[in-house]
Amino acid sequence: MKHTFTAVLLVQVAVLAHADTFTAPHVRVEYVGLDEEHVEAIAGVVSAAWQVYVDDFAANLPGTVITDARCARQPTRLFTDGHDHIFLTLSSTQKLAPPAKSGVFNVYGLCHELGHMMMYRLLEDRDWMTTAAAEGWAHYAGSVVIDSVHAAKGDSLWCYPYDYSSDGTARLERQLAGIQPSEVERGAGAWRELERIIDHGGFARLFRAWQAADIDPTEPTDALLAAATGAFPAKAVALKTWWKDAAPLLVEPVKASTTKAVRVSSRLLTGQPLVLAFDDDASEGKRSIAGGGHARKFTAPGNDWYLRAVSLYGARYGRPRESSKFDIALCDAEMQRIALWKKPYTTFERGQLGWERIELPPTKVPREFYICFDFHPTATKGVYVAYDDSTSGNSLVATPGKPGAPLREGDWMIRVELDQLKTADALSGE
Numbered sequence: 001m002k003h004t005f006t007a008v009l010l011v012q013v014a015v016l017a018h019a020d021t022f023t024a025p026h027v028r029v030e031y032v033g034l035d036e037e038h039v040e041a042i043a044g045v046v047s048a049a050w051q052v053y054v055d056d057f058a059a060n061l062p063g064t065v066i067t068d069a070r071c072a073r074q075p076t077r078l079f080t081d082g083h084d085h086i087f088l089t090l091s092s093t094q095k096l097a098p099p100a101k102s103g104v105f106n107v108y109g110l111c112h113e114l115g116h117m118m119m120y121r122l123l124e125d126r127d128w129m130t131t132a133a134a135e136g137w138a139h140y141a142g143s144v145v146i147d148s149v150h151a152a153k154g155d156s157l158w159c160y161p162y163d164y165s166s167d168g169t170a171r172l173e174r175q176l177a178g179i180q181p182s183e184v185e186r187g188a189g190a191w192r193e194l195e196r197i198i199d200h201g202g203f204a205r206l207f208r209a210w211q212a213a214d215i216d217p218t219e220p221t222d223a224l225l226a227a228a229t230g231a232f233p234a235k236a237v238a239l240k241t242w243w244k245d246a247a248p249l250l251v252e253p254v255k256a257s258t259t260k261a262v263r264v265s266s267r268l269l270t271g272q273p274l275v276l277a278f279d280d281d282a283s284e285g286k287r288s289i290a291g292g293g294h295a296r297k298f299t300a301p302g303n304d305w306y307l308r309a310v311s312l313y314g315a316r317y318g319r320p321r322e323s324s325k326f327d328i329a330l331c332d333a334e335m336q337r338i339a340l341w342k343k344p345y346t347t348f349e350r351g352q353l354g355w356e357r358i359e360l361p362p363t364k365v366p367r368e369f370y371i372c373f374d375f376h377p378t379a380t381k382g383v384y385v386a387y388d389d390s391t392s393g394n395s396l397v398a399t400p401g402k403p404g405a406p407l408r409e410g411d412w413m414i415r416v417e418l419d420q421l422k423t424a425d426a427l428s429g430e
């Protein structure tokens, strides 16, 4: 199931606020345009799957999963904010029919999204992770969980009863036995192999260990294995063997720049920074992009300049957790990462667009460089970044180390402050 979204969808969700509510253990369904029998089925699946994730996978799912279910004239889709919400939109109630008739795997899909939620709540920093790993995990976990849900609740849990256990591990096994399994299916297969070593209950411990290890995404492979064997010392040999096959599928290091980060003490700088600002202080629009960052290119006036601060014109939406952070990266002209800083989400105010200035440890910039903000936005938290059309051609929708796409509407409203060494300041007379 796709679980991407756009800010447009968020706005629609907010507008259609008059939802009815249905509750079941550990789930609250907020719904529009659906009958009670449909909503009861959706709530029943989420509730039963919640129990399996908590009992078998030791998942730390939220006490209540909020499921936003709407039948509206919109494409059918399903995704999670990775924290405590699932969003299901159906173009018609016929899409709730069994997959053989509707082509939509609703029961499996809900189990799949809870799998994402389990992983993302435990493993927030995972820039090293491939799509095959993330989607493969949700595919694997969703397949295992749907089997247990069916064993506990039977065909009649769904509003159009059918044997949904055929959408579980039986289907996964069939896919893996096929001539050419997809990357995501192979990813699911890698997690299933790991299950043989650490069991269902071990995944939560593993994800916690990876989060705690503060993995450098530019060199993650050995550190991930070390954290895994640290969490399961008795399984070290089996884990090493598994990792040999699994790592190429699950891990994609973020490319680092060949330019090394050079820092200096602020005492060595003039303290009178040069501000590079090319916008007219008025925005033509704003965007928040799932899976994308906001990168703007700058050219330093010479060779020995140091980044002191960045400013961004934007506004926060949603309810970030206290601990939520976003990334600011200094990248070279090829968008390869030189340095990265994590800052608290609360830096940005909710509501009105405004400038936020963030000081950074003085770091040398190449002649041409990018400043990239990555807010890791979800449907329930993010930062809208404003753009201005006074200039264009200097901005990308991109995250460090990955090829991005040009921003067509203009340039992101990002400014930088650069300073130089006192010894380089001819006016000081030295």
Ligand SMILES: [Zn+2]
Pocket: 001, 002, 003, 112, 116, 135, 138
């Ligand atoms: Zn997914």
